[in-house]
Amino acid sequence: MIKKIGEIIKKYNSFLVVSHINPDGDAIGSSLALYRALKELNKEVYIENPTTPTPYIYSFLEDFNKIEPVSNSKDVDVVFIVDVAEAKRCGLNKEYLQSKKVINIDHHKTNTNFGDINIVLPEAAAVGCIVWDIFEKNGINVSKDTATYLYVSLLTDTGSFRYASTTPKTFEIASKLLEKGVEPWKVAYNIYETNSLNELKLLGLTLQTLEVHHHGQLAIEYITSDMFEKTNTTAENSEGFVNYARSVRGAEVGVLLREDAPNLFKISIRSKDKVDVSQAAVKFGGGGHKNAAGGEIKGSLQEAKDKIIEAFSFLE
Numbered sequence: 001m002i003k004k005i006g007e008i009i010k011k012y013n014s015f016l017v018v019s020h021i022n023p024d025g026d027a028i029g030s031s032l033a034l035y036r037a038l039k040e041l042n043k044e045v046y047i048e049n050p051t052t053p054t055p056y057i058y059s060f061l062e063d064f065n066k067i068e069p070v071s072n073s074k075d076v077d078v079v080f081i082v083d084v085a086e087a088k089r090c091g092l093n094k095e096y097l098q099s100k101k102v103i104n105i106d107h108h109k110t111n112t113n114f115g116d117i118n119i120v121l122p123e124a125a126a127v128g129c130i131v132w133d134i135f136e137k138n139g140i141n142v143s144k145d146t147a148t149y150l151y152v153s154l155l156t157d158t159g160s161f162r163y164a165s166t167t168p169k170t171f172e173i174a175s176k177l178l179e180k181g182v183e184p185w186k187v188a189y190n191i192y193e194t195n196s197l198n199e200l201k202l203l204g205l206t207l208q209t210l211e212v213h214h215h216g217q218l219a220i221e222y223i224t225s226d227m228f229e230k231t232n233t234t235a236e237n238s239e240g241f242v243n244y245a246r247s248v249r250g251a252e253v254g255v256l257l258r259e260d261a262p263n264l265f266k267i268s269i270r271s272k273d274k275v276d277v278s279q280a281a282v283k284f285g286g287g288g289h290k291n292a293a294g295g296e297i298k299g300s301l302q303e304a305k306d307k308i309i310e311a312f313s314f315l316e
């Protein structure tokens with residue numbers, strides 16, 4: 001499969017790279033890496049995302065400004081879709097996708113294999129690991145910029161190499177990326193060590209809402225649109241907040257409810273180790289991984305909370 005992708009890259013001339021709505025570091029990093037490597041091979045290549053501008057914390061990346069809104073109109077031979085479990089999450093429509101050769105590269109175990117070629121490896125810590133293999137096994141050059149994008153993918157999807165998904169292979173790839181010139185502090189500083197004052201105020205308000213259920217094993221926190229308004233922030237400023245819910249001592253599962261529209265809550269679910277939260281997420285129209293998943297709930301804040309409490313009643 002990985003060799004086949006190398007052949008496709010050689011054979012075709014024009015490419016589009018896309019990832020999922022509300023992109024995280026893996027989505028941005030792995031798509032930018034493909035974009036950059038193809039560009040350096042002198043291919044015609046575009047990068048799009050359904051959410052633009054993409055989160056500001058990634059604006060230090062050289063090609064950040066190349067990311068365009070999804071257009072469903074780029075006349076290309078091949079579309080790479082990365083870190084996307086279901087085709088609709090990349091924003092491209094069915095008619096457009098049917099007219100292209102679609103390569104689906106992902107690591108969500110809920111992936112629906114929507115591509116003409118599917119490389120779905122749930123054991124990969126980040127899609128960036130798979131993209132690295134594609135480059136390495138096909139002799140595609142990895143420049144310092146490409147390496148930096150892949151490093152962003154690995155760093156963010158492993159929670160800075162903390163999650164159980166981190167393996168010797170993850171560190172092996174990270175090591176090779178550093179050999180290509182990646183500056184780890186520059187990446188970490190921009191992504192993790194820089195918060196706006198408003199962001200920290202939003203975090204303060206969010207932490208005030210923390211509560212636990214099921215004998216302390218389920219921790220829930222929430223953000224209402226009112227709280228965004230008060231602190232002049234948006235959803236992208238709440239990246240990573242759910243980890244505080246999970247960090248409550250004794251909690252197996254942490255949940256963040258985020259009001260995206262009146263009576264519509266986006267939910268992020270994280271577990272420490274034992275509990276597989278991807279199943280609960282599927283119930284809420286989403287999906288994800290064993291320890292990190294998401295979905296959405298329609299209803300009032302109280303109704304959304306009750307549904308979460310009910311979904312994790314097996315923790316009793």
Ligand SMILES: [Mn+2]
Pocket residue numbers: 026027083107126127157
């Ligand atoms: Mn990912």
